[in-house]
Structures are given as C-alpha cells and as structure tokens.
Amino acid sequence: MTDPVLEIRKLTKRFGALTVSDGIDFDLRPGEIHALIGPNGAGKSTLIKQICGELHPDAGAILFSGRDLAGEGSVARARRGLARTFQVSSVAPEFTALQNVVLAVQGASGATFRFLRPALGDAALTGPARAFMERVGLSGRENVPASILSHGERRRLELAMALAMEPRVFLLDEPMAGLGPEGSQEMTAILSDLRHEAPILLVEHDMDAVFTLADRISVLVYGRIIATGTVDEIRANAEVQSAYLGDDA
Amino acid sequence: MFRETTVNTALVAILVAVPLVAQAAGEPFIITLATKVAIFAMAGVGLNIALGYGGLVSFGHAAFFGIGGYAAGILASHAQSYTPLMTWPFAIGGTQQMLIIWPVALAASGIAALVIGALSLRTSGVYFIMITLAFAQMVFYFAVSWPAYGGEDGLPIYVRDKFPGLNTLDPLQFFAVAFACFLLAVLVSVVLSRSRFGLALQGARQNVERVRAVGIDPYRLRLVAFVISGMITGLAGALYADLNRFVSPSMLSWQTSGEIMVFVILGGVGRHFGPLAGAALFILLEHELGSVSEYWQFLLGLLLLLVVLFAHGGLIGVLTRRPHRD
Numbered sequence: 001m002t003d004p005v006l007e008i009r010k011l012t013k014r015f016g017a018l019t020v021s022d023g024i025d026f027d028l029r030p031g032e033i034h035a036l037i038g039p040n041g042a043g044k045s046t047l048i049k050q051i052c053g054e055l056h057p058d059a060g061a062i063l064f065s066g067r068d069l070a071g072e073g074s075v076a077r078a079r080r081g082l083a084r085t086f087q088v089s090s091v092a093p094e095f096t097a098l099q100n101v102v103l104a105v106q107g108a109s110g111a112t113f114r115f116l117r118p119a120l121g122d123a124a125l126t127g128p129a130r131a132f133m134e135r136v137g138l139s140g141r142e143n144v145p146a147s148i149l150s151h152g153e154r155r156r157l158e159l160a161m162a163l164a165m166e167p168r169v170f171l172l173d174e175p176m177a178g179l180g181p182e183g184s185q186e187m188t189a190i191l192s193d194l195r196h197e198a199p200i201l202l203v204e205h206d207m208d209a210v211f212t213l214a215d216r217i218s219v220l221v222y223g224r225i226i227a228t229g230t231v232d233e234i235r236a237n238a239e240v241q242s243a244y245l246g247d248d249a
Numbered sequence: 250m251f252r253e254t255t256v257n258t259a260l261v262a263i264l265v266a267v268p269l270v271a272q273a274a275g276e277p278f279i280i281t282l283a284t285k286v287a288i289f290a291m292a293g294v295g296l297n298i299a300l301g302y303g304g305l306v307s308f309g310h311a312a313f314f315g316i317g318g319y320a321a322g323i324l325a326s327h328a329q330s331y332t333p334l335m336t337w338p339f340a341i342g343g344t345q346q347m348l349i350i351w352p353v354a355l356a357a358s359g360i361a362a363l364v365i366g367a368l369s370l371r372t373s374g375v376y377f378i379m380i381t382l383a384f385a386q387m388v389f390y391f392a393v394s395w396p397a398y399g400g401e402d403g404l405p406i407y408v409r410d411k412f413p414g415l416n417t418l419d420p421l422q423f424f425a426v427a428f429a430c431f432l433l434a435v436l437v438s439v440v441l442s443r444s445r446f447g448l449a450l451q452g453a454r455q456n457v458e459r460v461r462a463v464g465i466d467p468y469r470l471r472l473v474a475f476v477i478s479g480m481i482t483g484l485a486g487a488l489y490a491d492l493n494r495f496v497s498p499s500m501l502s503w504q505t506s507g508e509i510m511v512f513v514i515l516g517g518v519g520r521h522f523g524p525l526a527g528a529a530l531f532i533l534l535e536h537e538l539g540s541v542s543e544y545w546q547f548l549l550g551l552l553l554l555l556v557v558l559f560a561h562g563g564l565i566g567v568l569t570r571r572p573h574r575d
C-alpha cells in the first residue's frame with residue numbers, strides 16, 4: 001500500500017467553547033478522491049483552512065508527503081502544490097478569466113518579481129493558462145471579466161486556477177454548490193478527469209456526485225469523523241444514516 | 250465617450266501647448282504653473298502605483314515628496330556654501346548637478362519608503378492610513394526641529410540646480426526637464442502595471458486571499474510597490490524644490506499628503522494619466538478661483554465629493570465613461 005500524500009493526525013481546533021475539529025484523523029492517498037461529507041457547521045471548511053494554512057490548529061499534525069507542515073504559512077503551502085478552491089468563489093473580480101488563470105500560472109512558476117515584460121504578452125504564461133481553461137470548458141470566455149462570468153463559470157474558473165498551480169493535492173470545498181443538476185453533472189465529469197492529475201479531498205453536499213466520484217468517504221459530524229469507508233460501507237452504515245444521510249437525502 | 254488613449258493624448262498635448270503659448274505671449278508665470286502641474290502629476294503617478302494598483306491608501310506620501318525635496322535642498326546648500334556634507338569616514342561635498350541630486354533623492358526616498366512600508370504594511374485598512382500619516386508627521390517634526398537645515402524656516406536654493414546642456418533658469422527649459430521626468434514616471438507606471446509584478450499587485454488589491462492561495466506573498470509585493478511609489482514621489486519632490494528654489498517642512502506636511510491623494514482621486518484612481526488630469530484641475534482651480542475667493546478649497550471639496558460619490562474613475566473615468574482598469 002502506498003504512503004498517503006496528505007495525512008492528518010489528531011487535529012484539534014477550537015473557536016472559544018466550540019470544538020470544530022475534534023481529534024481528526026484523515027488521509028489522502030495517491031490517485032484517490034476522498035470525499036468529506038457532513039452537515040452544515042460540522043467543520044469541513046475549517047479543516048480545509050487548516051490544511052492550506054489559513055487557520056492554525058490547536059493540536060495535532062498535518063503531514064504532506066510525510067513532512068510536517070506546522071510553521072508554514074498559506075503561501076508556502078500553496079507553493080508546495082496544495083491547490084484549493086473556495087466554498088464561496090474567490091477570484092479577482094476585475095480581472096478577465098484569462099488574467100485570473102495567468103496569475104495562478106505565474107504563482108506556480110515562482111517568478112513574480114519581473115517588472116518589464118507584459119504578463120499577457122508572455123506565452124509561457126498565457127499558453128498554459130488557455131490550456132487549463134479549455135480543460136474546464138471555459139474556452140472562448142478568456143476575455144470576460146470574472147465578475148461577469150456566471151456562477152457556474154466562476155466555479156470552473158477556480159478549478160482552472162487550481163489546475164494551473166502544478167497541484168500535488170486538490171482541496172475542493174463544495175465545487176458543486178449552487179450549480180443545479182446539469183452543472184453538477186458537468187462538474188462531476190471534470191473532477192473525475194482531475195483525479196489523474198492529483199488526489200482530491202472533496203467536500204461536497206451533492207450525494208449523487210459523491211457516490212459517483214469518491215473512492216472513499218469520511219463523515220464529519222460536530223468536528224469528529226464518525227466513519228470512513230468505501231461508498232458501499234458508508235451507505236450501509238447505520239450511524240451515518242441517522243446522523244446525516246437520513247435527514248439530508 | 251472617448252477612448253482613454255485619446256483623452257491621455259489630449260491632456261499631454263495641452264500640458265505641452267500651454268507653456269509654448271505662454272512663452273510666445275511672454276507669460277513666464279504660466280510656464281511655472283504648467284511646470285507645477287507636471288511635478289504634482291508626477292508625485293501623483295508615484296502615489297498611484299501604491300494607491301491605484303496596490304490598493305494601499307498611503308496618507309504619508311508627503312514624507313517622500315519632502316525627503317526628495319530636502320535631498321535637493323541640502324546638497325545644493327552645501328555646494329553653495331562650499332561646506333562639505335560630511336568629513337568622516339570620507340569627505341562628501343554638496344552638488345548642484347541634477348544628475349547627481351536625483352539618484353540621491355531617489356535613494357533617500359526609497360530607503361524611507363522601505364522602512365515606513367516594512368512597518369506599515371503589517372497593518373491594513375484604516376490602520377495603514379493612520380500609520381503612514383504618523384510616519385510622515387514624524388519626518389515633518391524632525392525637519393521642523395532640525396536647525397542645521399533651516400528648521401521651520403526652510404532652506405533656500407539660491408541658484409536652480411543644473412542639468413547638462415540646459416539653462417534650467419529658463420522657465421521653458423526647466424519645464425522640459427520636469428515634463429520629461431513626468432513622462433518617464435508614467436512609462437514606469439504603465440510598464441509596471443502590465444508586468445507579472447503588476448498583475449500580482451493588482452490581484453492582491455482585488456482579492457488578497459486568492460493571491461496567497463496561488464502561492465504569491467502579498468507583503469513582499471506591496472513593499473516593492475510602496476518603495477517604487479515613494480521613489481517616484483521623491484524625485485518629484487526634488488524637482489519641486491528646484492522649481493521654488495526653496496524647501497520647507499510644508500512639503501512634508503499632512504496637507505501635502507492630502508493634496509497628492511486629491512490629484513490621484515480627482516483624476517481617476519488606477520489611471521495612468523489620472524494624476525495629470527487631477528493636478529491640472531487642482532492648479533487651475535487654485536489659480537482661477539484662488540484669486541477670486543478664499544473659498545476655492547470649498548469648491549475643491551465639493552468636486553472631490555462628487556467624484557467619490559458618482560464618478561469612481563475620476564475625471565478620466567468621466568471622459569471615457571466606461572469602468573476600465575488597464
């Protein structure tokens with residue numbers, strides 16, 4: 001069995017009296033999609049924020065390729081290839097779609113302190129950026145300001161930016177949110193293609209998508225992982241049924 | 250309405266035409282006013298890099314304007330009195346050569362911007378505004394209480410500093426120097442804003458979380474922008490000292506910071522030629538209305554209010570009437 005790319009050990013995070021991460025153990029193996037499901041407020045987004053360094057855990061460890069990430073900020077972690085998308089789309093609204101992806105390609109290249117050549121005239125940036133946009137189905141929308149893109153297009157733009165970051169791990173926070181059935185299906189197809197790029201930690205409420213995509217599923221309730229298993233195991237799990245699937249589906 | 254390049258070209262053409270016509274009409278004072286516009290616009294171009302492209306609302310750019318001015322004033326005063334600037338560990342004398350004064354002004358304001366920026370950029374929003382103001386006030390009080398260079402009274406430059414091949418005492422020739430410096434500053438701002446650095450800087454203004462998430466450190470980005478911004482404003486300060494043949498702490502005052510910000514906001518935040526439009530309008534108002542009534546500042550305030558409330562792109566924005574950032 002291969003070593004996990006991402007390994008989380010006994011992660012604990014409190015907001016005042018509220019324990020949002022309660023001794024979480026979690027891992028992500030090469031080539032897999034590991035879905036994290038759970039009711040609203042369970043602490044899924046907070047877990048992603050701790051992995052990408054936006055929040056710092058009170059206890060526990062996050063290992064990336066066996067290396068403890070403690071003490072590294074979000075910029076350093078992004079440079080290691082932790083590519084995330086946000087629950088609420090987060091792009092540069094005044095930039096065009098292409099400029100947004102170029103920014104991500106530039107971030108991955110590590111060469112930002114260049115002052116002379118126009119970024120948009122640099123084929124080393126725009127070439128890959130256009131290719132990533134094509135992969136998420138945004139061809140032809142390059143010059144549209146991100147603020148004018150539809151909600152679904154913005155979700156895909158975020159994915160293109162994540163792809164542009166030479167990702168070693170995808171951390172996707174509800175990529176289907178607000179997409180509608182058709183949009184979700186398209187997104188499912190894109191994600192199942194992404195797994196060949198890097199393993200995916202997928203936080204998602206859309207159960208059809210989760211059951212289609214996931215190799216494993218973990219269920220988070222009140223900051224605790226109450227079950228981890230294959231799709232069939234989770235479907236059959238009585239505790240999960242009552243805690244989550246029962247009132248949701 | 251018009252394309253932005255059309256508006257920019259027209260503005261520059263007017264800035265060049267006014268002193269030429271004034272020269273023909275024998276009105277040197279008008280040439281001096283045009284020179285003042287070019288220098289103020291240049292100070293604004295500097296601030297615009299921090300404010301317009303970086304989203305860094307600095308209320309302390311008078312510090313750089315004044316430090317540039319004092320660099321010129323101090324070097325010139327030593328040259329004029331034939332006293333060395335320092336004798337230990339090695340002797341440095343004063344100079345009246347602009348080509349030596351300018352690098353010194355750039356270095357001095359750049360170092361000041363590096364120090365002020367490094368500390369201020371740890372904060373954001375209203376704290377950033379206040380801390381940049383506080384630093385500028387410290388520099389102001391330092392200049393006021395430093396008797397060696399005139400203290401409160403300021404420092405005269407009896408003969409304007411020299412530029413090889415030109416007679417800088419001739420108003421039109423000095424205008425040409427200031428105008429060339431202004432154009433160069435705009436060129437820097439254009440090239441910078443389109444570069445990789447400029448892309449990331451503008452990205453960080455719009456969404457700093459996103460810039461971090463693609464692995465770019467916004468702090469370093471903003472610090473470099475702040476230093477470049479301070480240097481350009483500093484060079485404008487050196488020219489301003491030469492224009493007036495006088496430096497005083499008023500160049501360092503918070504009113505000066507406010508005025509530089511007014512040029513940028515009036516003209517259009519984040520527009521390359523916005524500071525020119527803003528400075529021109531400012532000088533026009535001051536000159537035309539200032540003689541009629543003391544209340545011209547009230548009118549300026551009203552205009553500023555209108556721009557902030559109804560025309561985010563400032564004057565350039567109104568003339569081009571299309572929200573656009575390049």
Ligand SMILES: Nc1ncnc2c1ncn2[C@@H]1O[C@H](COP(=O)(O)OP(=O)(O)O)[C@@H](O)[C@H]1O
Binds near residue numbers: 015018040041045046
């Ligand atoms: N910065 C914060 N400060 C205090 N409480 C927070 C903060 N962020 C999230 N929470 C709380 O932590 C809990 C988990 O939030 P979150 O991780 O967003 O849940 P999920 O993504 O699973 O819906 C919620 O009760 C939320 O209100």
Ligand SMILES: [Mg+2]
Binds near residue numbers: 044
């Ligand atoms: Mg969430």
